[in-house]
Amino acid sequence: MIVDWIAACWQGIGLFFVHPVFYVSIILSLFVGYLRVKKERHDFTIRINGLFQELRQLLPLGICIGVVLSILTMGSGVVIPFAAIALMSAFTILLSLTFQIRLLSPAYIVGLSFLAIVFLAGRKVDIPMLSAGFQNLDKAVYPGLAVLLGLLLLAEGILISNGGSKRPSPNLVVSKRGQVVGTYKARKIWLLPLFILVPGGELAAPIDWYPVFTVGELHFTPLAIPMLIGFAKTVQGSLPQKAIRTEGRKVTFLAVIVTTLAVWGNWYPYLSIGAVVLAMLGREWIHYFSKMQDRKLPFYFSQSKLGVKILGVIPHTPADKMGLEMGDIISKMNGLQVSNEHEFYRALQKNRAHCKMEVIGHNGQIRFVQRALFEGEHHELGILFIEEGRKDRSRVV
Structure with a gap:
């Protein structure tokens, strides 16, 4: 049977x-x-x-x-x-x-x-x-x-x-x-x-x-x-x-x-x-x-007064390896206060071999992430931002 x-x-x-x-x-x-x-x-x-x-x-x-x-x-x-x-x-x-x-x-x-x-x-x-x-x-x-x-x-x-x-x-x-x-x-x-x-x-x-x-x-x-x-x-x-x-x-x-x-x-x-x-x-x-x-509810992924809010992180990029997540807010980059993606990019250029960020997480707690950057990585961190004032698309940093 x-x-x-x-x-x-x-x-x-x-x-x-x-x-x-x-x-x-x-x-x-x-x-x-x-x-x-x-x-x-x-x-x-x-x-x-x-x-x-x-x-x-x-x-x-x-x-x-x-x-x-x-x-x-x-x-x-x-x-x-x-x-x-x-x-x-x-x-x-x-x-x-x-x-x-x-x-x-x-x-x-x-x-x-x-x-x-x-x-x-x-x-x-x-x-x-x-x-x-x-x-x-x-x-x-x-x-x-x-x-x-x-x-x-x-x-x-x-x-x-x-x-x-x-x-x-x-x-x-x-x-x-x-x-x-x-x-x-x-x-x-x-x-x-x-x-x-x-x-x-x-x-x-x-x-x-x-x-x-x-x-x-x-x-x-x-x-x-x-x-x-x-x-x-x-x-x-x-x-x-x-x-x-x-x-x-x-x-x-x-x-x-x-x-x-x-x-x-x-x-x-x-x-x-x-x-x-x-x-x-x-x-x-x-x-x-x-x-x-x-x-x-108000839009969660919009401009923030605390810094630059991350819309998304591209898999297998430096940002992903640093543990950055969607919804995180980057308040400082390389010691400089940032409030939009243009300030973020300028602060990133300050040190092309290394980046250090002050990040506000989903729970409101501040954490620090840093990573050595290899050639070309400062142009391709893998972070998606909504570009302020732009009507058609966001910026990828």
Whole structure:
């Protein structure tokens, strides 16, 4: 019995690499990277992070969380009808075509699939190669699908909290007062390999109570499918790490409530519908409320009276190696007080072999950083500033 299940799981893995969502995720990651690089070159005349940054972040964290979710879904016996898998794939591709990365949330992808099944159950559906899957829908509410939504929403919250704030992209915008200020945009895409039990096949339930969230069929086929999760957020009123992690915690809290309702939906089907609707409305409310809260705050990356505020630090540059961070304020350079980027650059020229800065951190504490400079490095420290009085772009020092 165990050998049969292991062999079937290995066969199910093959579907992951031929699934269209797998290739859509790669294309979408490259396209998001292209748009980011194009914007960075327009604002700062340079590329801050590589074109393949989003592609490199696509799988590593997603694999870890996907393995954990697969253990939970397979262990508890969450059985998903084939029609639901087809609908999730279709909605993933359709929402990807909008290039609105935030819409690639499980709340929308799985939620729309669940509601579509509620509508299509019992109806004649004539879709080439998929008609049989829809004809096998024997009921309108599948609690296992609501449980899957809750678990994937939990994965989204964890991904946002742990990976959403890594290397966000700085942008320049013009405020209502006509001043150029800085914002940060995070657009992340993760791909989770997830094992799903589909009704039908030759594998029988290994124990009497398995599966817990059944669809009525006692024989199953395990399939590994790619689940695409996207996140997008623009931050102007605070440090991006703080705002993004706060949103991640809110999504996680929502996921706990949704999953709890979905589990009870196995015995009270209407709770499954309530869990799905709550997930969709709650995820939209979190996005809208966070956006409105951020817009009420003054621009965090604007001119400071204390010195020159760092908009960003280019990776692997002298500034990065000195431990400078976005949001730090440089009050002195080589012993000279600086209040704008021109004074900073003149003070930097005072000693081309060495630089010493007095920096005010995010907590208001003053620290000193210094470093010997090699030939040419005084021109390329790797710090992004908003150039005072300039309307189109910032200055890179």
